[in-house]
Amino acid sequence: MKKILLAIGVILIFWGCNKEETVTKYDNDPYENFDALWEILDERYCYFSYKNIDWVGVYNDISPRINRVKDVFQLFDLMAEMIDTLEDGHVNLYAPFDVSSCTGWFDSYPTDFNSDFLYKHFDSDLRSAGGFAYTTLEKGKVGYIRYSSFSNGFTAANLAYIDAYFHQLNKVKGIIIDVRNNGGGSLGYSERLASCFFKEKTTTGYMRHKTGKCHDCFSDPTPIVTDPADAPIDWSDKRVIVLSNRRCYSATNDFIVRMKQAPNVIVVGGVTGGGGGMPLSQELPNGWMVRFSAVPMFDADMKHTEFGVMPDIEAHISSNDNDDMILLQAIRELGIEN
Numbered sequence: 001m002k003k004i005l006l007a008i009g010v011i012l013i014f015w016g017c018n019k020e021e022t023v024t025k026y027d028n029d030p031y032e033n034f035d036a037l038w039e040i041l042d043e044r045y046c047y048f049s050y051k052n053i054d055w056v057g058v059y060n061d062i063s064p065r066i067n068r069v070k071d072v073f074q075l076f077d078l079m080a081e082m083i084d085t086l087e088d089g090h091v092n093l094y095a096p097f098d099v100s101s102c103t104g105w106f107d108s109y110p111t112d113f114n115s116d117f118l119y120k121h122f123d124s125d126l127r128s129a130g131g132f133a134y135t136t137l138e139k140g141k142v143g144y145i146r147y148s149s150f151s152n153g154f155t156a157a158n159l160a161y162i163d164a165y166f167h168q169l170n171k172v173k174g175i176i177i178d179v180r181n182n183g184g185g186s187l188g189y190s191e192r193l194a195s196c197f198f199k200e201k202t203t204t205g206y207m208r209h210k211t212g213k214c215h216d217c218f219s220d221p222t223p224i225v226t227d228p229a230d231a232p233i234d235w236s237d238k239r240v241i242v243l244s245n246r247r248c249y250s251a252t253n254d255f256i257v258r259m260k261q262a263p264n265v266i267v268v269g270g271v272t273g274g275g276g277g278m279p280l281s282q283e284l285p286n287g288w289m290v291r292f293s294a295v296p297m298f299d300a301d302m303k304h305t306e307f308g309v310m311p312d313i314e315a316h317i318s319s320n321d322n323d324d325m326i327l328l329q330a331i332r333e334l335g336i337e338n
Contacts, residue, residue, distance in 0.1 A: 027286040030069045037079050037093075037290055038063075040282050046208075046296045047088065047277060048215040050304060055215075058085050073097070076288075083290070088306075089249055090279040094289040105249070105273045105308075112245035112270045112317050113180040117324035127165070130154030131189075134162050140170035141336045146178045147193070150185030150251040156232030159196065163233055174239040174334035176327070184250025184275060194258035195231040197240060197265055202226050204258040205305075206298040207278065221302065226258050240265045241330040244311050250275035256309050257299050266333055267311040269326045276305035 027033075038059050048055055062082050069075045076093065080100035083091050093100040123140060126133040131152025134145045143166040166172040194204070206221035228236060242259050244267055253272045259265045277293020284290060299305055315329040 028072070029285075030066050030075045033075065033284050033286050033288070034063060034066055034079060034082075036284050038082065040284075040290060041083065041086075041091075041292055043213040044210060044280070044282070044294055045086065045091075045292050046210060046218075046294055047086070047306060050296070050306065051087070053086065058082060076100070083292075086292075088277065088293055089273065089275050090277050090291065090293045092291045094291070105275075106246045109246035110270065110316050110318070111247075112326060113247070114317060114324060117317070117322070118178075118327065121324070121327060129161050130158035132158060132162065134165070136166070136170050136172065137176070138331060138336050141173050142331060142334060143170070143172040143175040144178065145175065148182055150182060150187075150189045150255070152185070153189065154193075154232075159233040163235070173336055174241065175235065176241045176243060176330050176334075178243040178327075179248055179252050179255065180243050180245040180269065180326075181247045182249075182252040183247060184252050187251050187254055187278075190251045190255040190258065191226060192230060192232065194226050194255055194262070195228050196233050196235045197238070197259065197262040198226055198228045198231070199236045199263060200228065202261055204261045204300055205254075206300075206302055207295050208298075209295055218296075221298065224258075224297070226261070236263065238264060239334055241333055242267045243326055243330060244269035244272050244309075245326075246270050246273050246308070249273040253305055253309060254297065257297075257305055260309070260312070261300050266313060267309075268313045268315055268330045268333060269311050270314065270316055271308040271310050274306050274308040276307075 042055055062078065065078060069078060076095050076098055080093050083093060084102050087102060087104055089102050089105050091102060121137050123136045126135050131154045132145050132147055136142060137144050203223045204226045205224040207224060208218040208221055211217045211219050242256060242265060244256055248256060253275050256267055256272055260267055276297045278295035278297060279291050280294040281289050281291045297305055313329065313333065315326045317325050
């Protein structure tokens, strides 16, 4: 009996070692992982044709250098170099030791945001409600809401208290929503906040889904609807200015696309950073993850939003300015000045 158990033990140990070696060899093979990354994006990334990217040419240019890779760090850098050619902030490579990111969509643009300039216009210190910071400007005539991330949640009660502060304790005649430097978050929060400013159910954009592996295999456009029935509060009759800059990305881009269709809203500032592709993720053989734009989104006129959305009124803060020229432009558009 002891001999049988010993034999079984030896077999299990041998099998276990072989299995681990096989997996390790496959998982860590640089060629396997580089090719897997290229193939996933080749079949599922949604902007090859729109951006006129020669993906085969990218492979042919970078893949010969795989034979010079000596460790996982060099492999990561080489793979990150390949996906950076997509110039997409939604395309990232995730490893236990690093995350790649493309920042070219905002690096060469003006910042258009300076918190020091903002504070001198506040009537009082910022209050906080959910993900919002809020106060009034111009001696209570303008309500100001700062939303720094669509990852920060909010409730109907949060908005109700803000509304009470604006319209019961003060005499607010217009609202400024500042989403500058908001890099995105939840599309659900984008839709929910935007719905507060619509009088009726409105098609505010479209999306298309991949239907096959080819770069141009897409479904017919599916409408994106903003419905005031989902709104936690009704601000559809308010005069509203949305402040934008190049660092408005992803869900914030979506929010501005929606708000440009609202009846009493004007967008003031810089072009947004884009990020119009809804991202998905997939695992590589070695356990790393790649995130990529998989579902292209469009505005109400079926124009791509990947490279950004233009404001209704363009305004910037130059290096010579000592005030927030975008905020001042918004106050002028509301027709409220001291």
